[in-house]
Amino acid sequence: xxxxxxxxLFLVLYPxxxxxxxxxxxxxTGGKIWVQDDDYKKISVIISVFNEEGVIRDKIRNTxxxxxxxxxxxxxxxxxxxxxxxxxxxxxxxxxGIRLEAFLERKGKTACLNQVVPKAEGxxxxxxxxxxxxxxxxxxxxxxNFKCGEIGLVTGWTKYRxxxxxxxxxxxxxxxxxxxxxxxxxxxxxxxADGAVFAIRKNLYRPLQDNDINDFVIPLNxxxxxxxxxxxxxxxxxxxxxxxxxxxxxxxxxITNRTLGAMxxxxxxxxxxxxxxxxxxxxxxxxxxxxxxxxxxxTLVTALSLANQSIFHAIFSILQLLFICIGIAxxxxxxxxxxxQLCSFFLLTNLAQLVGWIRWAxxxxxxxxxxxxxx
Numbered sequence: 222x223x224x225x226x227x228x229x230l231f232l233v234l235y236p237x238x239x240x241x242x243x244x245x246x247x248x249x250t251g252g253k254i255w256v257q258d259d260d261y262k263k264i265s266v267i268i269s270v271f272n273e274e275g276v277i278r279d280k281i282r283n284t285x286x287x288x289x290x291x292x293x294x295x296x297x298x299x300x301x302x303x304x305x306x307x308x309x310x311x312x313x314x315x316x317x318g319i320r321l322e323a324f325l326e327r328k329g330k331t332a333c334l335n336q337v338v339p340k341a342e343g344x345x346x347x348x349x350x351x352x353x354x355x356x357x358x359x360x361x362x363x364x365x366n367f368k369c370g371e372i373g374l375v376t377g378w379t380k381y382r383x384x385x386x387x388x389x390x391x392x393x394x395x396x397x398x399x400x401x402x403x404x405x406x407x408x409x410x411x412x413x414a415d416g417a418v419f420a421i422r423k424n425l426y427r428p429l430q431d432n433d434i435n436d437f438v439i440p441l442n443x444x445x446x447x448x449x450x451x452x453x454x455x456x457x458x459x460x461x462x463x464x465x466x467x468x469x470x471x472x473x474x475x476i477t478n479r480t481l482g483a484m485x486x487x488x489x490x491x492x493x494x495x496x497x498x499x500x501x502x503x504x505x506x507x508x509x510x511x512x513x514x515x516x517x518x519x520t521l522v523t524a525l526s527l528a529n530q531s532i533f534h535a536i537f538s539i540l541q542l543l544f545i546c547i548g549i550a551x552x553x554x555x556x557x558x559x560x561x562q563l564c565s566f567f568l569l570t571n572l573a574q575l576v577g578w579i580r581w582a583x584x585x586x587x588x589x590x591x592x593x594x595x596x
Contacts, residue, residue, distance in 0.1 A: 226523035226534070229516045236510035241397060244404045244502070252407030255451065260368035264360055265295040265343030265423070269330050273351035274306040280351045281314050289360040296320065299337050302327035332431045338423065346423050348435070353379070353417035353458040362456045363420045373448025374421045374440055376402070376414035377456030393563060399454055401506065406451035409498045410444050412506040413437045418458040422448070430486070432586045434479035441487050444499060466552055466565070470573045475587040477511065477577025482586055484508065514575035 231239075266284055270277055277298070284296050298311040300323040311321045322337050338346060345367060347360065359377070366375040378399045381392070402411035416436035427442045429435060440450040484507065491508070493500040521541050527534035544564055550556045551565030580587070 222523055222527055223531075223534075226520060226527060229519040229523060232509060232516040233513055233520055236505060236513065237397070240505040240509070241401045241404075244401060244408070244505075247498075248404035248407040252404065254407060255366070255372055255449070256369040257365045258368040259361075260364050261290060261293055262344040262364060262367060263293045263295070263342060264289065264345045264347055264364065264420075265297060265341035266347045266349065266360075267297050267299055267334070267337060267341065268349055268351060269299050269301065269333065270303060270307055270311075270351045271301045271327075271330075272303050272305045272307055274310060276352045277307050277310050280354070281311065281317075281319055283354045285314075285317055285319075286357060287355060287360050288357045289364075291318075294318075294360070295342050297322055297337060297341060299330075299333050300324060301330060301333050329431050331429045331433050331435045334435060335428045338426050341423060344423055345420050346426065347420040348416065348418075349458065350417045352460050354460070355418070355458055359418070359456060359458070362453060366451065366453055367420075367422065371449050372451055373425045373443040373446065374414065374419065374450045375456065376411065376420075376436075376440075376450070376452050377418035377458060378402075378415050378452065378454070379417055380457050380459050381462040382459055392566075394566060399452070402452040403454050405499075405502050405506070406449075408502075410440070410450040410502070411452050412440075412499075412502050414440050414450070415458075417460065418456060432479060432482060433486075434476065434483055437480055438483050438487070441483075441490055444490070444496065466569055470569055473570055473573030474577045474580065477574045478580045478585070478587045480507065481511065481577065481581040511574055511578070514571040514578065517571060 266287075268277075268280060268284070273280075281296070281298070287294070296318060297320045300308050300311065300321065302324055308321060308323045311319060311323075315321070322333075322340075324333055324336075334348075345364065347363060349355070363375055363377075366372050379395065381395075402413075405411040414436045419436065419439075421439060421443060425443050425446055425448060426439070429438050429442075443450050490496050490503055491500050496503075521538070524534045524538040524541060528538045529535075545568065547556065547561050548564035548568035551561035552569065
């Protein structure tokens with residue numbers, strides 16, 4: 222039982238602490254930056270929307286202000302069966318060069334992209350969401366990465382605006398993700414993309430299954446074609462933070478469900494003989510992390526079973542239960558300090574992942590998407 226406890230504890234700590242440390246050391250000792258230089262290819266910005274009347278006008282204006290040669294820029298709004306004023310607002314910008322691709326019935330984001338991407342004119346396709354605001358030089362920073370022929374996809378990351386002001390904040394988890402993906406990128410390819418801000422060479426886009434999670438499977442398809450997927454840490458978008466834990470929970474359930482399905486259909490990427498270091502990254506970054514709901518519970522159960530035999534396990538059990546209580550208190554806004562927020566985020570994420578596992582195991586696939594602020 223003691224051996225089982227230590228194995229489970231290792232599997233809890235590994236994806237959050239040990240693996241990032243390993244990959245960062247690998248990057249510093251054997252990684253290298255790819256060539257970056259000015260490279261003005263034609264870009265199509267695709268903005269996926271569903272009932273976004275509250276933010277679509279600001280997003281269009283934000284995109285129109287981007288610093289990039291206008292003759293090399295195409296902006297497409299892909300509306301997945303919107304029933305509010307989103308389509309009419311987007312249509313009002315037609316004179317500014319905005320192109321609306323409106324689907325009358327809901328298909329799911331991935332199904333819509335399958336139809337729209339082949340019709341896009343750009344050599345580079347930039348994917349983004351309606352609430353994700355770009356900095357003026359975002360497209361210039363994207364394009365410089367494609368000067369290197371081995372780069373097939375470039376992802377950015379997301380910062381969140383602090384409530385009541387313009388100051389941006391970066392959470393501990395987001396910073397950890399960014400640093401880890403940057404290190405992975407310097408070695409071979411990073412795992413997944415940020416769905417709100419990533420770009421791909423159009424000729425590398427392959428049609429997806431309707432239930433595929435596009436910001437995970439599109440990068441896999443790029444790697445399968447012998448090109449690299451990298452994170453440029455200078456590229457990021459800005460979003461308003463989510464204000465409702467229940468909505469974030471629902472989003473995490475959908476992400477887990479769809480990612481597990483995608484991993485099951487793309488299991489070959491875990492073969493190190495075919496995909497080298499990326500197979501190790503995928504195993505560590507995704508698979509082991511998705512197992513944390515089970516390993517965390519297993520750690521608690523084994524520690525409690527050993528509490529009568531060992532002071533260490535008794536203290537560990539108390540601390541783990543205290544961690545859980547603090548996290549629950551944070552979910553109900555009884556405590557609001559940074560430690561509480563961290564505990565709450567961990568519990569919320571892993572509870573959602575557990576439910577996502579259950580839905581996936583029972584054959585329930587989440588195909589339709591909904592912006593988290595609309596749940």
